Amino acid sequence: MKRTLHTVWLVARRELRTRVQTRAFVLGTLFMALLVLAFPVVTLFAGASNAPEDELSASDSTTRLGITQSANGLADPLERKAGVDRPAISVRKVADTETGKNLVREGELDGVVAGTPTAPELFVERHVFPHLERALTTITYNNQLDAEMSRSGLDPEAVRDRAGRGEVAIVSMGESQGAADGPMAGISDAEKAQRLIIAMISTFLLYMFLIMTGQMISQGVVEEKSSRVVEVLLSTIRSTELMAGKIVGIGLTGLIQFAVIGVLGFTAATATAVLTLPTFTVAGLLGWAVLWFLLGFTLYATMLAAASSLVSRQEDLQSVITPVIMLLIVPFFVGVSVLPTNPDGTTGTVLSMIPGFSPMLMPMRLALGGVPLWQGALSVVLSLVASAAVLWLGGRIYSNAVLRTGARVRLKDALRAS
Amino acid sequence: MPEGALEIDRISKRYGDVVALDEMSLTVRSGEMLGFVGSNGAGKTTTMRIALGVLAADSGEVRYDDAPVDRTIRSRIGYMPEERGLYPKMKVLDQLQYLGELHGMERAEANRAANRWTERLELSERRDDQLQKLSLGNQQRVQLAAALIHDPAVLILDEPFSGLDPVAVEVMSTVLGEMRDRGVPVVFSSHQLELVQRLCDRVGIVRRGRMIADGTVEELRSSGPVRLNVHAPKAPDDWAEGLPGVKVESHQNGHTTLRLDEQADDQQVLRAALDTGPVHEFSRTRPSLTELFREAVTEEPDE
Numbered sequence: 001m002k003r004t005l006h007t008v009w010l011v012a013r014r015e016l017r018t019r020v021q022t023r024a025f026v027l028g029t030l031f032m033a034l035l036v037l038a039f040p041v042v043t044l045f046a047g048a049s050n051a052p053e054d055e056l057s058a059s060d061s062t063t064r065l066g067i068t069q070s071a072n073g074l075a076d077p078l079e080r081k082a083g084v085d086r087p088a089i090s091v092r093k094v095a096d097t098e099t100g101k102n103l104v105r106e107g108e109l110d111g112v113v114a115g116t117p118t119a120p121e122l123f124v125e126r127h128v129f130p131h132l133e134r135a136l137t138t139i140t141y142n143n144q145l146d147a148e149m150s151r152s153g154l155d156p157e158a159v160r161d162r163a164g165r166g167e168v169a170i171v172s173m174g175e176s177q178g179a180a181d182g183p184m185a186g187i188s189d190a191e192k193a194q195r196l197i198i199a200m201i202s203t204f205l206l207y208m209f210l211i212m213t214g215q216m217i218s219q220g221v222v223e224e225k226s227s228r229v230v231e232v233l234l235s236t237i238r239s240t241e242l243m244a245g246k247i248v249g250i251g252l253t254g255l256i257q258f259a260v261i262g263v264l265g266f267t268a269a270t271a272t273a274v275l276t277l278p279t280f281t282v283a284g285l286l287g288w289a290v291l292w293f294l295l296g297f298t299l300y301a302t303m304l305a306a307a308s309s310l311v312s313r314q315e316d317l318q319s320v321i322t323p324v325i326m327l328l329i330v331p332f333f334v335g336v337s338v339l340p341t342n343p344d345g346t347t348g349t350v351l352s353m354i355p356g357f358s359p360m361l362m363p364m365r366l367a368l369g370g371v372p373l374w375q376g377a378l379s380v381v382l383s384l385v386a387s388a389a390v391l392w393l394g395g396r397i398y399s400n401a402v403l404r405t406g407a408r409v410r411l412k413d414a415l416r417a418s
Numbered sequence: 419m420p421e422g423a424l425e426i427d428r429i430s431k432r433y434g435d436v437v438a439l440d441e442m443s444l445t446v447r448s449g450e451m452l453g454f455v456g457s458n459g460a461g462k463t464t465t466m467r468i469a470l471g472v473l474a475a476d477s478g479e480v481r482y483d484d485a486p487v488d489r490t491i492r493s494r495i496g497y498m499p500e501e502r503g504l505y506p507k508m509k510v511l512d513q514l515q516y517l518g519e520l521h522g523m524e525r526a527e528a529n530r531a532a533n534r535w536t537e538r539l540e541l542s543e544r545r546d547d548q549l550q551k552l553s554l555g556n557q558q559r560v561q562l563a564a565a566l567i568h569d570p571a572v573l574i575l576d577e578p579f580s581g582l583d584p585v586a587v588e589v590m591s592t593v594l595g596e597m598r599d600r601g602v603p604v605v606f607s608s609h610q611l612e613l614v615q616r617l618c619d620r621v622g623i624v625r626r627g628r629m630i631a632d633g634t635v636e637e638l639r640s641s642g643p644v645r646l647n648v649h650a651p652k653a654p655d656d657w658a659e660g661l662p663g664v665k666v667e668s669h670q671n672g673h674t675t676l677r678l679d680e681q682a683d684d685q686q687v688l689r690a691a692l693d694t695g696p697v698h699e700f701s702r703t704r705p706s707l708t709e710l711f712r713e714a715v716t717e718e719p720d721e
Contacts (some may be wrong), residue, residue, distance in 0.1 A: 007520065010520055013518075228501040232466075232499060232504065
């Protein structure tokens with residue numbers, strides 16, 4: 001066992017070294033890094049031209065609000081409502097509505113609240129304060145509710161106290177409790193949009209990496225066969241050790257690249273404020289993406305290694321790996337077309353747990369949020385079971401086919417012969 | 419110092435209906451070099467691959483030092499496959515070091531061995547070059563170094579001399595001789611029979627998956643048919659006809675070549691020759707390995 005692990009590591013180390021040192025790897029990583037870095041910058045500029053809220057929220061983090069005497073009851077709840085990760089709200093009293101409106105025109109204030117605590121009016125130059133609207137709506141709603149309860153002879157505080165005992169346990173997958181401060185319904189449109197973008201980008205990255213590392217696996221297997229070095233290797237190590245080492249080494253290569261680009265991308269997006277999700281949410285999503293990269297990679301890499309071992313020349317490779325690549329392409333396009341519109345639909349939910357589909361669909365669902373823990377766990381377990389089966393079968397095919405040079409080995413023969 | 423013998427004991431292998439090996443047996447003792455000859459497809463490569471564990475036999479056993487060859491022993495065998503192959507884009511030294519490590523050597527140890535062998539095989543200046551940048555002859559030397567890097571206890575080489583230039587043949591012969599002298603059993607296959615005759619202590623001739631002749635070159639030669647060259651200028655064309663166990667192979671200008679089997683009496687032939695007149699030459703020749711080989715593999719072509 002120790003010897004086996006050591007051998008697998010030796011093979012993996014060689015793969016990692018020879019690949020990371022190539023110019024293709026370095027340039028490829030640089031290129032993708034630039035792409036990932038360019039994305040938030042472009043979004044920022046694009047966003048700046050049609051959504052001035054970015055300018056404001058970026059330059060002026062506190063929303064200055066004037067409040068008239070009649071609406072004064074809203075001042076305290078408003079200041080409290082301004083959450084940590086939302087722009088803070090500062091409130092000051094104004095004499096009357098007209099004075100406040102003038103201050104807004106002069107740029108002294110961002111908005112004026114008039115009216116009554118149950119029917120407030122918000123005057124702004126342009127409506128670019130969704131958080132303000134949200135806060136006011138909630139406060140008004142509560143005030144209205146309290147008023148109605150009092151009118152019906154109920155004690156609002158007692159009712160709230162009793163109502164507050166009903167608990168809803170929401171476990172947001174992959175996010176620490178800080179991010180799970182509200183159910184899906186409580187997630188703002190802006191956050192939803194960000195989650196969708198993250199989902200699309202991470203799924204696309206995942207897809208790209210699986211294709212790329214899969215290509216490396218295929219070419220590596222055939223290279224060893226066509227250069228005949230495989231016979232020298234197999235005279236001292238087992239074919240399963242060779243295959244495992246190859247998969248581990250190339251997997252690490254891909255993971256390094258994936259991690260570099262992922263971290264770089266999220267850092268850039270956060271720094272340019274294109275992404276305003278809390279850091280732990282992002283880290284969680286990144287962690288899930290990495291886990292699914294590993295799960296998906298194990299599955300596809302094994303299938304590709306086995307398929308590639310059937311042929312001896314790079315020219316013949318395409319015909320044997322196409323069916324496997326299709327198993328990657330189809331879920332990707334299904335995922336991209338089905339999920340974003342209806343992430344919790346039955347089709348998406350079921351498919352996201354089926355091995356083969358799960359590496360593409362589950363990370364996307366996770367990024368969109370609101371996936372029950374059992375579904376996430378089940379899809380991981382199913383994927384692991386499928387990987388074990390594929391490893392066993394693939395190892396057998398690989399062992400039987402890897403020494404047969406010349407014509408393409410038929411799958412049936414590779415499975416049967418010993 | 420390796421002391422054990424490599425024994426291949428009645429191994430058989432079939433591919434569907436094709437019998438590749440039929441109870442093939444051979445033994446190479448410590449400090450012995452065995453030449454493995456036979457026509458293409460006779461089963462030499464299959465035998466070697468099975469001995470290496472690259473292929474599994476249907477039946478039979480391979481032993482080293484009286485113990486069945488397992489993984490530990492296998493990693494002490496030096497192997498050179500017929501289809502040469504190393505990583506084309508890997509540097510010579512890295513490649514050898516990697517193979518040494520796969521054979522269970524420590525990293526530093528493998529590095530030292532790689533340096534030593536590249537020096538010994540005059541490849542020092544090419545250490546940091548990719549294999550594909552080397553000439554074919556030098557690539558063969560790297561391949562030999564790959565077989566020797568881990569100080570093997572047994573050497574199994576499939577056609578090690580094919581494609582070598584005369585200088586490389588000398589280097590290879592010397593190195594193999596040294597390994598043999600250190601007690602390593604060496605077995606190699608070759609189509610270059612003169613080379614086998616010159617280098618090997620013993621020769622095994624294989625045909626259709628069976629060992630049909632196995633012994634020292636001398637033993638094989640003396641067990642083969644005896645030829646007589648007779649120069650009797652006055653002898654008629656049919657002077658040797660009718661002598662028991664004698665077959666006339668050629669007769670020209672009084673020069674006759676006769677082939678004698680076991681029951682033939684060369685003294686009787688001599689008397690018959692003298693009866694025709696003067697005899698200027700009467701000599702006995704042993705077949706060369708090439709002739710033996712040709713006879714062995716062409717005998718009874720359709721069994």
